[in-house]
Amino acid sequence: MISTDKYEKKIAELKTQCQLKTDECHEAWMSLTGASEQLEKVRMELDDKFLQYHYLDQAMEEQAANLRDICSRYEHDKRLWAALVDDLEKKVKNMKQEHCQLTREAYECFDSIPELSKMVFAVQALVAQCDALKLKFSEEQAKRKMLYNQIQEAKGNIRVFCRCRPLRNEEMQSGFATVTDFNAANDGELGILSGGLTKKIFRFDRVYTPQDGQVNVFADASPMVVSVLDGYNVCIFAYGQTGTGKTFTMEGSEQNRGVNYRTLEQLFKISEERKETFTYNISISVLEVYNEQIRDLLATSPISKKLEIRQAPEGAHHVPGIVEAKVGNITEVWSVLQAGSNARAVGSNNVNEYTKNLMTEECTKSKLWLVDLAGSERIAKTEVQGERLKEAQNINRSLSALGDVISALASKSSHIPYRNSKLTHLLQDSLGGDSKTLMFVQISPLEQDLGETISSLNFATRVRGVELGPARKQIDVGELQKMKIMNKPVLKVLIILKLDKAKQEVRSKDNALWKLEENLRNFEGKAKGKDQICRIQQEKLSELEGKIASKTQLCKHLEKQLLQLSEGVNGKEETCLSLQQKVKELENKLRAHEHAQSTTLQHKVCQVKELENKLKERTQEFERHSAMLNQKVIELENKLQMEGGNQGFQMLQRKMEELELKLRQQEQQEHMLPACSADKSGTTSNERKAWSRVQTPGQMDPPSLRSLNSTNRAINQESVLLKGTDTLHQIRRRRGLQSIGTENTFLASSPLLDKRILSSESNKGRHIDQSKALSRLTRSTKPAATVHRALSGSNLYKDQLPGNKDKYNKSKFWLR
């Protein structure tokens, strides 16, 4: 009994120690749970901070990107505007320079105005001088005209040039003898050999050898052209035997123009030279006198009406109805002459006359007769009959009438028989005292033509012997009044012609003056234009400056915003840094706390292990003692059996049974407590009542105790302390499950955690202790805001966490 009490005492002590350890473990667990909760809170705060930091970081990045964009645009605009400003400044500088230049030039021009006025005075003086010179010139011109006429008169108003045709090829080949001697041709003498011995000398104004060309011939005839343009009637005609070169001299060929063409060419040339002083209206008529009938070769109608010669009231003769083609240049004249030539009667042997009517501004109306007479052969020689005879007779009549006129003029007869033939009648105004006449006497060099040659030369000599009076200008009486009015201006115009050089000087001065004025005007215009451009550019510049100012203001505003944003960013960065710092601190704290917790836990675990070991040792000791007690009991029973009677033995056996019962009740009590706490979820209220009854063995009824005794007999046979060891193992296992569950709940409810960690399947079977799980969560930067809610909402967590149960349950749990 004493040993049993001892054991009972020891058991009670051990139980007390065990209870104390269990309480310590419970406290440690509770503190761990509290630390975990705090840790969780800190983690959540950390996650929230991380999230905020992340958002702030994003906002900051966006702001930084915006700022960078604004900065780059600002830089670009700045560069652009700077370039524009530079460009404009350059332009303005150039324009200012140009403006200065133009102002300088304008001032120079302004300064040169006195010089210009001086020049104007000089020019006016020159003009006055010019007027004086013009007067002198007109006087000189009048004198020149007078002298020219005097010379012409001295030379004779009828001038005769003799021209001999060259021998033809066949004539030369045939060896025909010639009778002409040109040794003194330059002196105007022509020798004609007569009978091979005697030589007769003829004197003319000019004698042309067969070698003299058209140019030489016309050179002597050209003064007549000046006379025509000066207002005198002129008649140039060729007289001579057929085939001696009359047409050649008067018309010539296209390559070798004759007197007609060259005279007209000269006429237009001089009129062109005089165009500033005179206006010549030149008209041309081409007519033919055939069988004493005037034929208009320019008439377009095939049947031309009969043309008659009429005398105008002022005395001039004209042919009414004849075509007068107005010509402006030699080309037109040539085409008109060609038309007349084409219209000429084919095979006709008659007089062809070209007249030029010239009307000048001084109201003179002069005529130029260019006459190609028919051959002057004697009828006997021509031996023609019928119509040809009649034609030859008419030709001879014309020529003899011409001869008669010439003779009458030569003898200064009172009556000049102009009207004896159409030819002399037509030439009346141009063949006489008031006009100038030039006759080409054409001769043949052949001996066989000697008679005709002598006849022609004699006729020419007679013509040359005619002494005409001084020529008169053919003034149009109808325009006389006009002429009187225009006399002075005409003179003036003539002076201008003569004083060409002075006029040119005046003109050049005028031109220079005009140019200077023009330049001045141009400069003024340019200056105005430049001023306007300058104003426009200045306006543009001011506009651009305004723009630049607004841009600068905008830039400043942007810079301010940038600064504010930078400050904000800096503030945010500082906040972030402080937050990071805090996070770090918290992490450190957490780590330290974890470390402390883990250290404490390890310490506790070690303590629990030590306690377990001690418990094991005690249990083993207890077992040993039990075994010894059992041995002693058996020994005592045996002794009793041997020494005492059955009565004492039965009493002892009863006592043994009572002791065993007590022991069993204690065991039962110990055994029922963990079963109740382990199967709490499935425990009903009745069972709890039963459990409460079991707790107090004194209150238990004997049958229940008995039944319990019988049901637990098997257990009783085993070690009670071993069962206690199993219970500790179960606790450890549950704790492990709690850790796994907690971890899995964390993982399942934190979507931002790493996916590998998220995989609950892979982690389900793994045993992860809390310290590792916490460290992993601490390493994770992803927030887990829902962790606490997930944890608090989890039934498993609620059931398994001892902190969520009442103290009584906790104590029950840890009693186990």
Ligand SMILES: Nc1ncnc2c1ncn2[C@@H]1O[C@H](COP(=O)(O)OP(=O)(O)OP(=O)(O)O)[C@@H](O)[C@H]1O
């Ligand atoms: N000085 C000259 N030089 C060269 N050839 C000339 C010269 N004179 C006349 N002839 C030539 O002589 C020929 C006859 O000349 P042209 O017809 O002019 O004579 P004509 O006197 O007019 O004759 P007609 O009285 O029959 O009209 C032409 O072939 C012409 O070329």
